[in-house]
Amino acid sequence: MxxxxxxxxxxxxxxxxxxxxxxxxxxxxxxxxxxxxxKLPDEATLREKLAYAFEYDSSRRFPAFIWQTWPSQGMQDSKGVLVEDVASNRANWDEKNPGFVHEIINDNIAGALVRHYYASIPDVLEAYNSLPNKILKIDFFKYLILLARGGLYADMDTVPLQPIPNWVPAQMDPGKIGLVVGIEHDAKDATWRNEYVRRLQFGTWIIQAKPGHPVIREVVAHITETTLDRKMRGELNLNFRNDLNIMSWTGSGVWTDALFTYFNDYLRSGVTKKVTWKEFHNLAVPKLLSDVLVFPEFSLKAPNKISSDDPNKSMYFATHEGAKFWKTVPKVEDPSAPQKLQ
The missing domain is CATH 1.20.5 (Single alpha-helices involved in coiled-coils or other helix-helix interfaces)
Known part of the structure; x- marks a missing residue:
């Protein structure tokens, strides 16, 4: 019974x-x-349009997406088979994350996705199409796809060491985390200005986000406004072999600024104290501030060789070769920006 x-x-x-x-x-x-x-009123600001189009809910799960980019030329050989580097990278991420949808996006598909998700926000489309260099477009695309769909973006020169779901510490509630980032650089002396734009910078080679996160939204808005302003003033072209120019326009510099702006905006982040680089200096364990989980510098930039007695072994999640392939990426021809590279 x-x-x-x-x-x-x-x-x-x-x-x-x-x-x-x-x-x-x-x-x-x-x-x-x-x-x-x-319908949003015509006078709605860019940020209001982005917030309306891509709502943020921190309680939802991280979407099981892996996004990567690769130039249109060179992804496949003459027989349509993925070249060795692309195939190896796909296998590395898929082996560790069998339940994830993994997309390697070429230039043409990236443009199509941007047009699809941002058709109602013409300023974003104009800014994306106006960027004069492919690395700028790649940087911008990673934020655009994460804002619209969420998931994990990873540069092609990264290798996962642990499955993505294992990255969040067991004692933390994933429902209270909306963004996962790692530290790119934590200066030990005054020479940092030669290679970086900020004393401490957060990396962009791996970012995990839930759709609509306010930090991603702010970066998209900032890059859009900066690009359109440069276009209006005829200043779209710079020396793109200078890392600092990339960092300041679409890279880790503007990304870092957006994160600190978010932390120091109580109404958005709920953080009641002043947050500076010192908050993350010499970070040795993952730290959750507001809904942003920050990994130590070594977690997403792990050494290629790891000894069995390494005390940080459990916190090594991915390696990053830092290939800087943008050094050889050609500029994008833009009829509205006819100037030559300096």
């Missing part, structure tokens, strides 16, 4: 769970339809 009762109770719970999932699906469909019926 008890066995039958337990079986009946189990069946009822299963039906309730299925019904709850159905209701949740119907709720999302209804919300989407209501949103489509609403």
């Amino acid at each position: 008890m066995a039958k009762f337990e079986l009946l109770a189990k069946e009822m719970r299963l039906k309730q769970d299925e019904q709850a999932k159905l209701f949740e699906k119907q709720r999302r469909v209804l919300e989407r339809r209501i949103k489509e019926l609403k």
Whole structure:
């Protein structure tokens, strides 16, 4: 009798769970339809348009996407087979993360995705199309795809050492984390100005985000405004072999500024204290501040050879070769920016 009762109770719970999932699906469909019926006023700001188009909910799961980019030329050989570097990189990430959707995006597909997700925000489209160098477009695309879809972006010169779901420490609630970043550089002396634009910088070669995160939104807005302003003033072209120019326009410099701006905006982050580079100086363990999880410099830039007695071994999540392939990437021909590279 008890066995039958337990079986009946189990069946009822299963039906309730299925019904709850159905209701949740119907709720999302209804919300989407209501949103489509609403129209933003013409005077809405760029940031308001981005926030409206890509809502942020920190309680949702991190989407199981891996995004990577590779130039249109050179991804496949004459027979349509992925070249060795691309195939090896795909295998490395897929082997560690079998349940993830893994997309390696070429230039043409990147442009198509940007047009699809940002069709209602023409300023973003104009800025993307106006960028005069491919590395600028690659940088901008990573933020654009993470804002729209979320997931994990990884440069092609990265290799995962642990599955992505293992990165968040067990004692932390993933529902309270919306963004995962690593430290790129933590200066030990005054010579940092020769190679970096900030005393401490956060890296962009690996970023994990939930769709619509405010930091990603701010970076997209800032790059859009900066690019359109440069275009208006006829200053789109710079010396793109200078790392500092890339960092300051679309790279880790502007990314770092957006993160510190977020931390120091109480209304958005909820952080009540002044946050400076000292908050993350000599970081030895993952640190959660607001909804941003920051990894130590070594976690996403792990050594190629790891000894068995290395005390940081459990916190090595990926390696980064730092190939700086943008040094050989040609500029993008833009009829609105006819100047030659300096």
